[in-house]
Amino acid sequence: MTTTTGTASPAARDAVLTAAVAALTAVALPAVVLLGAASGETVPGTGATAVLTAVCVVQCLPLVVRRSRPVACLLLVAALQVAVVAAASPDDVGARGAAPLLAAYAVGSLLPERRAARVVPAAVLLELVGTLAVTVPTGGVGTGLVGVVGGAVTYVAAALVGAHVATRRRYAELERRRAAEAVAAQEDRVRSAVAEVRAGMARELHDIAAHHLSAMVVQATAASRLVERDPAAAREGLLAIRAQGRRTLEDLRMLVGVLRDPDSAEDGAPVPGLGVLDGLVEQARTLGDDVVVRRAQGTEHGAGLAPLADVTAYRAVQEALSNARQHAPGAPVVVDVARGDERVVVTVENEPAPAPPPDGGPAGRRAGEGVGLLGMRERVQLVGGRLDVGPTPAGGWRVRVELPVDAPAGEHEREQEGER
The missing domain is CATH 1.20.5 (Single alpha-helices involved in coiled-coils or other helix-helix interfaces)
Structure with a gap:
């Protein structure tokens, strides 16, 4: 995956970071010295500033391996910090660049916590011993120790921040995997x-x-x-x-x-259809549902649907009543059966539930399309029909099924015979 800098690998990104930090150090350190001189502070001379700047730039170079070899990176940066102290000690000036901060952050974010807890003190100890070896002969022990204490705080703080970021990344990755597993499980259930x-x-x-x-x-x-x-x-x-x-x-x-x-267990059971819709409604009423059926004239004993479409209409009403019972218990439900010249329209509409449903969702509403509605949609599409589901303006829920009407037996054949 290419980043905004156009680099693809972590090593390349570290190289870009190293070059950027080194260039910033080469520009910023002399500028800080000039500002200090302008304010009357004691600063190194021009030659000492050039040497100090060069050493700080060299200290940035180990950052190129901060991902691949974080331990070596931190120890090299700590060792070069001793060289920085040596370059600044004649003028009793403390200096510390960005390299120690970035190296300690890499150790905290990339290594296990226990190993990072050993590497950071080792870097502090290395810098302490080296600083004492450099400052004792020159008499600048006090300034050197103050610098070591500040360095220890820098190392520990950066490592802790890195460890925190790594923990957040692991948690985000775990959440992503859990979400992917949940989606896969839902897809399996749907299938x-x-x-x-x-x-x-x-x-x-x-x-x-x-x-x-x-x-x-x-x-x-x-x-x-x-x-x-x-x-x-x-x-x-x-x-x-x-x-x-x-x-x-x-x-x-x-x-x-x-x-x-x-x-x-359904083998051997009679084939259901709109002709036996009243029995389904009576069964729903025995479960406590308030269901009313409205039939158009001529649909009392069926609606002229093909056998498979008739079964589909029955199953759609059955699923809609089940959903209303689950998501809007106690709400009145109206089942409407209408027949046109080419289509039979079956509508099941429930009002909002008088109390919040057991699943805690909005009364009378479904947050999404579950496996029941998916199965209903599968049936309707297979017989050339159309399914529309959604909330009503009053806050309830509507299921509307349109199914093609079957021609009377032999009518199509009689038309063909007449054409002949």
């Missing part, structure tokens, strides 16, 4: 839920196919008996058989490849 929904649809399709194939056999038997007595009625029966067979084949092709779970 499992979708697979379960598809398996349930395959079971229902099996029952639908069995039901219609049985009806086709009965119709074929009746048509065979009418061939000679009433050819027109026999022809109508054959067209109906062909229409039912075509719809069944379309449903089978739609779900090719979906695996069934032969151990499911």
